[in-house]
Amino acid sequence: MKFVTAIIKPFKLDEVREALSAIGVQGITVTEVKGFGRQKGHTELYRGAEYVVDFLPKVKIEAAVRADQIDQIIEAIEKSASTGKIGDGKVFVFDLEQVVRIRTGETGTDAL
Amino acid sequence: MKRLFALLALVGAVGFGAPAWAEEKVAAPEAAVAQVATPAPVAVEEAAPAAAPALVPNKGDNAWVMMSAALVILMSIPGLALFYGGLVRTKNMLSVLMQVFVVFSLITVLWVVYGYSAAFTEGNAFFGTLDKLFLKGVTPESVGATFSKGVVISELAFVIFQGAFAAITCGLIVGAFAERAKFAAILVFMVIWFTLSYIPMAHMVWYWAGPDAYIDAAAGELAGKTAGFLFQKGALDFAGGTVVHINAAVAGLVGAYMIGKRTGLGNVAMAPHSLTFTMIGASLLWFGWFGFNAGSALEASGGAALAMVNTWVATACAALSWMFAEWILKGKPSMLGAASGAVAGLVAITPAAGFVGVMGGIIIGLLAGVICLWGVNGLKKMLGADDSLDVFGIHGLGGILGAILTGVFADPALGGTGVYDYVANAVGPFDMTAQVISQLWGVGTVIVWSGVVSIVAFKLVDIVIGLRVPEEEEREGLDLTSHGESAYHH
Numbered sequence: 001m002k003f004v005t006a007i008i009k010p011f012k013l014d015e016v017r018e019a020l021s022a023i024g025v026q027g028i029t030v031t032e033v034k035g036f037g038r039q040k041g042h043t044e045l046y047r048g049a050e051y052v053v054d055f056l057p058k059v060k061i062e063a064a065v066r067a068d069q070i071d072q073i074i075e076a077i078e079k080s081a082s083t084g085k086i087g088d089g090k091v092f093v094f095d096l097e098q099v100v101r102i103r104t105g106e107t108g109t110d111a112l
Numbered sequence: 113m114k115r116l117f118a119l120l121a122l123v124g125a126v127g128f129g130a131p132a133w134a135e136e137k138v139a140a141p142e143a144a145v146a147q148v149a150t151p152a153p154v155a156v157e158e159a160a161p162a163a164a165p166a167l168v169p170n171k172g173d174n175a176w177v178m179m180s181a182a183l184v185i186l187m188s189i190p191g192l193a194l195f196y197g198g199l200v201r202t203k204n205m206l207s208v209l210m211q212v213f214v215v216f217s218l219i220t221v222l223w224v225v226y227g228y229s230a231a232f233t234e235g236n237a238f239f240g241t242l243d244k245l246f247l248k249g250v251t252p253e254s255v256g257a258t259f260s261k262g263v264v265i266s267e268l269a270f271v272i273f274q275g276a277f278a279a280i281t282c283g284l285i286v287g288a289f290a291e292r293a294k295f296a297a298i299l300v301f302m303v304i305w306f307t308l309s310y311i312p313m314a315h316m317v318w319y320w321a322g323p324d325a326y327i328d329a330a331a332g333e334l335a336g337k338t339a340g341f342l343f344q345k346g347a348l349d350f351a352g353g354t355v356v357h358i359n360a361a362v363a364g365l366v367g368a369y370m371i372g373k374r375t376g377l378g379n380v381a382m383a384p385h386s387l388t389f390t391m392i393g394a395s396l397l398w399f400g401w402f403g404f405n406a407g408s409a410l411e412a413s414g415g416a417a418l419a420m421v422n423t424w425v426a427t428a429c430a431a432l433s434w435m436f437a438e439w440i441l442k443g444k445p446s447m448l449g450a451a452s453g454a455v456a457g458l459v460a461i462t463p464a465a466g467f468v469g470v471m472g473g474i475i476i477g478l479l480a481g482v483i484c485l486w487g488v489n490g491l492k493k494m495l496g497a498d499d500s501l502d503v504f505g506i507h508g509l510g511g512i513l514g515a516i517l518t519g520v521f522a523d524p525a526l527g528g529t530g531v532y533d534y535v536a537n538a539v540g541p542f543d544m545t546a547q548v549i550s551q552l553w554g555v556g557t558v559i560v561w562s563g564v565v566s567i568v569a570f571k572l573v574d575i576v577i578g579l580r581v582p583e584e585e586e587r588e589g590l591d592l593t594s595h596g597e598s599a600y601h602h
Contacts, residue, residue: 044383046448047502048489051381 001096001109002070006061007035007089008081013059019080020063023072026112029062039087058089064099066109167264169255172412177269180407184276187400188216188283195393195455196287198386199448199501203589204291205385205599211286211295215302216279222306223275230307231314232274237341238312240319247271257322258410261534265410273407278310280404281356287501288364289371291382292586295594297577301569305363309565313355313558316340317347326534346547347554348522348531350419351408353463353514354558361508362559365497366566371579373498375586387447394451398427401458405465415529419465422473423458429477430457430484437482449485452506456484459510464518469527476517484510515555519548 008016013030020028034055041054065073070093077091101111193212197205219227229244244250254267282302286293320343325335336344342354349355374382384390405423409416434453439445460480461473468476487505499505522528523542531547533540573579580586585593592598 045442045444045446046383047452048442048485048492049382051383053381053383 003094003096015080019076176412180403181273183403191396198389207590219279284360288503290500304569332535346550357507357511362562363566364503368497368499370570426461426473426477427457430481433481453481460514468521472521519551
């Protein structure tokens with residue numbers, strides 16, 4: 001099993017969700033986050049006072065998936081989240097040791 | 113324990129305001145004695161207008177002034193509170209709302225207890241008397257003068273209209289030291305400042321015997337001598353550019369210096385947390401300002417309509433000129449810029465509203481937007497005070513600009529109304545230079561007066577209560593540390 005974390009541009013969330021549903025991903029968790037990468041922040045100007053905004057709003061998507069799905073999933077996120085401009089985000093993939101469905105007590109791939 | 117001390121100090125300091133009144137309290141009994149001993153002249157003075165053709169308030173004028181009072185109250189709460197609230201950080205939102213809301217309530221009470229009496233009774237050139245303490249003798253039948261002979265409004269309508277002005281003036285000040293001042297300190301400061309700066313400024317600028325006293329040249333001269341100091345100087349201030357805006361702005365600036373800069377200024381992001389609220393607040397201010405300016409005509413007259421149109425047009429001009437200047441100089445037209453420009457325009461047109469023509473209003477508005485933009489940039493850097501919400505840059509500078517330009521554009525040759533001569537019953541000859549000098553008297557007086565009172569008041573409060581919250585409370589935010597609640601639950 002694999003655990004996928006993707007940081008994407010907020011307005012790309014719907015497209016990514018649709019792309020993941022289309023290839024059979026059963027569930028994702030979405031969090032609004034802030035951070036910086038190579039895009040860095042931007043400057044805001046209020047009545048002459050300048051503020052550098054270091055952290056930009058992003059959306060973090062998390063999904064636990066079967067290992068055999070992973071290449072398809074990475075490709076789906078890459079395609080749907082891309083604008084070609086700086087700040088499109090990243091995909092991180094981890095090995096996932098265990099999953100438990102709380103309601104039934106199922107474990108492993110059955111719980112995905 | 114600390115809070116208990118603060119409360120005790122508050123009570124003590126409020127009581128402390130009393131000695132300031134001692135002099136006048138001494139004078140008051142004499143006046144009362146004089147009234148008892150010689151009822152005749154008093155009766156003549158008081159009853160003469162009523163006895164002659166028994167003046168009855170005009171219902172239309174009454175309706176307009178009462179409506180205007182409600183509009184001015186809308187400017188304070190929620191208008192000013194939201195305008196300011198949107199400009200602070202999330203953690204201080206409630207503290208600003210609370211400060212404006214409570215200062216409004218506090219001044220309301222003080223106004224009916226002694227404020228109205230001290231500002232709007234005949235005393236010396238600087239203060240009235242305490243003859244109408246607790247609104248003594250002000251009944252539904254009492255009438256107050258307007259700007260037309262033989263036309264009166266209910267005195268109670270005038271009481272609430274003027275009270276709304278006093279309340280918003282004090283509310284304006286809190287913006288200069290937002291995000292760090294101690295709540296109790298603000299309240300005690302307001303009591304002192306309202307008593308010793310707002311009341312005398314209102315008396316100096318606005319108190320006069322009313323048009324009906326100007327029967328002939330001799331009576332006019334006599335009546336003129338009973339008017340306030342700046343009224344006698346001939347300073348024009350239609351709706352309170354000096355009394356309200358410069359007065360509050362100087363107090364705010366002094367406060368910003370004496371309370372000190374916000375912790376982390378320059379290192380920590382202090383961007384406004386909700387320009388949506390600021391836009392709503394600015395719009396409510398604009399809307400309420402129709403009552404503030406057009407209501408100051410005290411009659412539902414053509415003069416009120418002129419003030420209303422000026423309040424509408426000059427404001428729009430200032431919103432545009434600030435926005436375009438910012439667009440050219442900084443690259444982007446901002447919502448905060450447009451909203452700030454609108455407020456700058458409202459401030460600048462305030463003293464001029466009923467005296468200048470619409471073209472004069474346009475010029476005042478256009479200049480206000482650009483000059484106040486400099487006020488929150490160049491001037492702010494020069495002054496070096498952390499005037500958090502730019503009370504001086506906008507209300508001070510806009511007020512000074514408006515006061516001076518009132519002397520220019522009131523000229524009938526430039527489309528203004530000129531100054532009405534109640535003895536000749538016609539618009540008198542207009543001398544622009546003399547009028548501008550009169551205006552400068554107004555500006556200079558209010559800057560010095562409010563400046564001195566503010567320094568003394570802040571110093572006193574600093575000794576008794578302390579002006580600012582501890583640094584860790586400031587970092588955590590005043591909402592939680594001063595008021596025990598948060599504006600937002602995410």
